[in-house]
Amino acid sequence: MSDPVIECRNLSHHYGERLIYENLSFEVPRGRVLGLLGKNGTGKTTTINILGGYLEPSAGQCLIFGEEIRSMRPETRTRIALLIEGHVQYAFMTIEEIERFYARFYPRWNRDAYYGLMEKLKVAPRQRISRMSCGQRSQVALGLILAQNADLLVLDDFSMGLDPGYRRLFVEYLRDYARSEEKTIFLTSHIIQDMEKLVDDCIVMDYGHILVQMPVGELLETFRRYTFTPGGAQIPEIPEFYSTAVVGAQAELYSFESPATVQGVLERAGVPCGDLQAETLNLEDAFIGLTGKY
Amino acid sequence: MRKAIIYKEWIKVRLFTPLAVSVLAGFTAYALLRIGRMYAFNGAGSVWLAVLDRNAVLIDNLKYLPALLGLLLGLVQFVPEMQQNRLKLTLHLPFLQSRMLLWMLGCGLALLAVLFIAQAAAIWICLRWLLAPELVARILMTALPWYAAGVLLYLFTAWIAVEPTWRRRLFDALVAAGVMRLLFMSDYPRTYDTLLPWIALLAACALFFPIYSADRFRRGCQD
Numbered sequence: 483m484s485d486p487v488i489e490c491r492n493l494s495h496h497y498g499e500r501l502i503y504e505n506l507s508f509e510v511p512r513g514r515v516l517g518l519l520g521k522n523g524t525g526k527t528t529t530i531n532i533l534g535g536y537l538e539p540s541a542g543q544c545l546i547f548g549e550e551i552r553s554m555r556p557e558t559r560t561r562i563a564l565l566i567e568g569h570v571q572y573a574f575m576t577i578e579e580i581e582r583f584y585a586r587f588y589p590r591w592n593r594d595a596y597y598g599l600m601e602k603l604k605v606a607p608r609q610r611i612s613r614m615s616c617g618q619r620s621q622v623a624l625g626l627i628l629a630q631n632a633d634l635l636v637l638d639d640f641s642m643g644l645d646p647g648y649r650r651l652f653v654e655y656l657r658d659y660a661r662s663e664e665k666t667i668f669l670t671s672h673i674i675q676d677m678e679k680l681v682d683d684c685i686v687m688d689y690g691h692i693l694v695q696m697p698v699g700e701l702l703e704t705f706r707r708y709t710f711t712p713g714g715a716q717i718p719e720i721p722e723f724y725s726t727a728v729v730g731a732q733a734e735l736y737s738f739e740s741p742a743t744v745q746g747v748l749e750r751a752g753v754p755c756g757d758l759q760a761e762t763l764n765l766e767d768a769f770i771g772l773t774g775k776y
Numbered sequence: 777m778r779k780a781i782i783y784k785e786w787i788k789v790r791l792f793t794p795l796a797v798s799v800l801a802g803f804t805a806y807a808l809l810r811i812g813r814m815y816a817f818n819g820a821g822s823v824w825l826a827v828l829d830r831n832a833v834l835i836d837n838l839k840y841l842p843a844l845l846g847l848l849l850g851l852v853q854f855v856p857e858m859q860q861n862r863l864k865l866t867l868h869l870p871f872l873q874s875r876m877l878l879w880m881l882g883c884g885l886a887l888l889a890v891l892f893i894a895q896a897a898a899i900w901i902c903l904r905w906l907l908a909p910e911l912v913a914r915i916l917m918t919a920l921p922w923y924a925a926g927v928l929l930y931l932f933t934a935w936i937a938v939e940p941t942w943r944r945r946l947f948d949a950l951v952a953a954g955v956m957r958l959l960f961m962s963d964y965p966r967t968y969d970t971l972l973p974w975i976a977l978l979a980a981c982a983l984f985f986p987i988y989s990a991d992r993f994r995r996g997c998q999d
């Protein structure tokens with residue numbers, strides 16, 4: 483594995499009395515696209531805020547490019563592009579003004595990348611960003627990120643408020659960019675189908691801790707949904723089984739274990755499972771399987 | 777990068793500036809015309825008498841104008857930064873964060889300085905036709921705390937706007953209101969002369985208040 487671009491060690495954070503998470507540790511290797519998935523309130527935006535240097539964690543440390551975020555040198559910040567939730571930008575500027583403003587801060591600024599994307603927008607160059615639609619604003623934010631030519635992109639809920647067309651455009655641009663330029667991306671989104679097209683690795687968070695961190699390919703290959711008819715028997719609650727539920731006569735559970743292992747566990751517990759069916763999942767179903775529906 | 781910071785601040789204040797110039801020019805012209813009319817109708821003696829015997833400041837209808845401009849400029853510059861937490865974008869730029877804030881404040885202070893100096897110069901030039909230089913100096917020295925109030929209220933507005941918590945904002949606003957009350961307490965000419973160095977010191981300190989608020993924002997302080 484190459485050098486980690488992001489290293490978070492033993493992060494803990496509380497809002498007042500409320501614990502968000504404790505001893506959270508993860509790394510993002512160079513050149514990988516990592517998606518942070520979790521239900522509302524599990525601490526995704528908290529993590530992004532810590533990574534952006536806008537929140538001091540209660541405990542632990544976060545390093546980006548080997549530097550502590552809160553004391554990071556301005557030169558290192560040129561290597562990090564940040565997308566704030568809701569594609570927030572300086573809405574009082576026009577497309578031209580905002581490009582002129584940012585260009586002076588970033589030595590590797592790629593004006594063509596920005597204007598290439600802006601041509602798709604069909605808006606007047608002098609139109610203020612505040613008067614654009616949410617989708618158009620997202621493209622301005624994306625264009626600025628691409629033009630910055632940063633080594634690390636941190637994107638908070640990039641698909642928020644976007645219609646399917648703009649979401650697709652955003653994802654495709656970002657995916658091609660990340661692959662061709664070997665960029666590292668750390669992102670969150672509520673739309674998990676988009677993540678599936680984009681991310682190499684994922685972290686799935688539950689309240690207070692990380693449920694899994696692994697390559698998406700491995701997750702989709704090994705995590706399965708099992709359905710069977712238990713005939714009224716009690717399904718054992720073991721850590722290997724996720725989101726166990728019985729609806730009508732049909733039981734459902736999710737597991738990383740192989741069908742043979744699951745069948746063995748169920749049979750040892752006296753649960754009839756002769757009709758056990760295993761199916762592989764897409765990322766959204768895997769997420770639901772790991773975190774539960776509620 | 778500094779040019780870019782100035783450019784952004786200019787974009788924020790470009791609508792405010794002509795408005796501020798118009799309001800300032802209008803009120804100043806009105807105050808000076810009023811003095812001119814007094815002069816024409818009642819004669820020079822009555823104007824001199826008003827200044828010397830009755831301690832009239834003559835331009836007292838301009839008293840709150842610098843404070844109003846300071847307040848509005850602070851809002852125009854810093855409210856857009858706090859809407860949708862845009863300050864995150866500003867603080868993420870590859871520029872030392874405290875220096876960034878100082879440059880932003882410097883832009884505002886430079887604009888206020890130009891406006892206030894232009895107004896004071898107009899008053900000086902016009903009143904020099906009517907009054908002795910000592911009396912004009914006395915009027916302008918009386919107005920000096922009003923300008924200081926403009927600068928201070930600008931810095932206080934930035935301080936309050938950038939502050940991330942409402943509870944603290946309320947405290948900051950009370951401090952700002954207290955200082956303003958102090959600066960506008962007396963109408964007697966040159967009451968504040970001996971306090972001017974302290975007011976200048978307070979303004980120098982207040983320059984760092986918004987930086988403190990920005991640091992609290994960065995630390996993620998919340999209500």
